Amino acid sequence: MSAATGGEELHVVLGAGAVGSRLAAELVARGRRVRVVSRSSRPALPAGVELVHADASDPGGVAAAARGAAVVHQVLNPAYHRWAQDFPPLQAGAVHAARSAGARLVSLENVYLYGRPGGRTLTEDSPHRPAARKGRVRQAMAEELERLRRDGELDVVQVRASDFYGPGAGRQSVIGDRVLGPVARGRTASVLGDPDEPHSYAFVPDVARALAVLGTTPGTAGVWHAPHDPRPFTTREVLDLAAQAAGHERARLRTTPTWALRSLGLVSPTVREVAEMEYEFAEPFLVSGERLAAEHGLRATPYEQGVAQALADLSARTAQRRRTGAPRAAHPQATPGS
Numbered sequence: 001m002s003a004a005t006g007g008e009e010l011h012v013v014l015g016a017g018a019v020g021s022r023l024a025a026e027l028v029a030r031g032r033r034v035r036v037v038s039r040s041s042r043p044a045l046p047a048g049v050e051l052v053h054a055d056a057s058d059p060g061g062v063a064a065a066a067r068g069a070a071v072v073h074q075v076l077n078p079a080y081h082r083w084a085q086d087f088p089p090l091q092a093g094a095v096h097a098a099r100s101a102g103a104r105l106v107s108l109e110n111v112y113l114y115g116r117p118g119g120r121t122l123t124e125d126s127p128h129r130p131a132a133r134k135g136r137v138r139q140a141m142a143e144e145l146e147r148l149r150r151d152g153e154l155d156v157v158q159v160r161a162s163d164f165y166g167p168g169a170g171r172q173s174v175i176g177d178r179v180l181g182p183v184a185r186g187r188t189a190s191v192l193g194d195p196d197e198p199h200s201y202a203f204v205p206d207v208a209r210a211l212a213v214l215g216t217t218p219g220t221a222g223v224w225h226a227p228h229d230p231r232p233f234t235t236r237e238v239l240d241l242a243a244q245a246a247g248h249e250r251a252r253l254r255t256t257p258t259w260a261l262r263s264l265g266l267v268s269p270t271v272r273e274v275a276e277m278e279y280e281f282a283e284p285f286l287v288s289g290e291r292l293a294a295e296h297g298l299r300a301t302p303y304e305q306g307v308a309q310a311l312a313d314l315s316a317r318t319a320q321r322r323r324t325g326a327p328r329a330a331h332p333q334a335t336p337g338s
């Protein structure tokens with residue numbers, strides 16, 4: 001089966017976080033009708049987007065919310081320490097919703113299932129060798145979607161991205177508010193792993209654009225990597241751009257030791273899960289988005305522009321909080337990827 005391509009087609013977005021909200025805007029800009037399904041009572045969404053409250057892990061509820069869809073986009077992300085319990089039911093709900101509607105399923109994934117790169121740049125053809133529990137969860141979920149596509153049971157597009165940064169990522173990004181804020185003020189920021197190892201980051205608007213393009217283009221079933229800046233920037237080099245944009249010479253960084261993460265993990269389940277993924281920041285971790293660039297012309301926003309937009313987003317939100325006296329939004333500990 002394949003998705004419709006007309007402007008009247010309905011796209012249902014499961015999830016209203018940083019990527020989901022941006023994806024809704026991308027789809028509206030392309031003339032599609034958009035319905036967002038979220039458990040949140042007041043997600044920030046573009047004008048003209050329909051909002052339905054439902055729990056994606058409830059098959060009946062999410063199928064009803066997705067009725068009439070040509071494309072269902074799964075951009076959900078449960079609490080980091082509850083992946084094993086919560087993520088498979090969320091995907092099962094998304095699959096059921098797409099099947100019930102006779103729709104294409106576009107699933108946002110990350111690169112945990114590949115495990116340690118071992119000096120190789122990760123591509124869509126890289127073997128699945130997860131090095132952590134969450135990687136094994138991702139592997140099982142991704143391979144289930146691959147089986148459904150291979151067996152002709154569902155038209156599935158899988159889009160994989162490395163760690164997010166940029167507008168909307170906030171404190172859920174490993175180089176988000178918790179790091180950008182101190183860097184912009186010329187203070188020392190704590191980072192995960194070795195900041196001098198090359199590491200690919202995915203810009204939130206680029207990820208949303210990739211989902212929108214692949215979801216509205218027939219014949220794109222399969223696995224794709226989102227755009228990633230092809231230059232092998234280190235975390236320090238990316239954050240130096242932020243420091244320089246804020247008028248400082250270099251970013252001042254310190255590494256959180258593994259032992260400290262593990263100690264904190266004894267009392268914080270989220271930090272315990274973060275510590276498990278530190279291997280991604282202990283060696284070169286590069287992700288290629290060249291297939292998407294070659295076949296659909298989607299290239300990554302250069303880090304220089306992406307970091308500037310991330311800083312502008314942080315500044316705007318900080319100013320808004322000061323004007324309104326609103327408390328800082330509660331976010332979980334920064335987590336790698338999605």
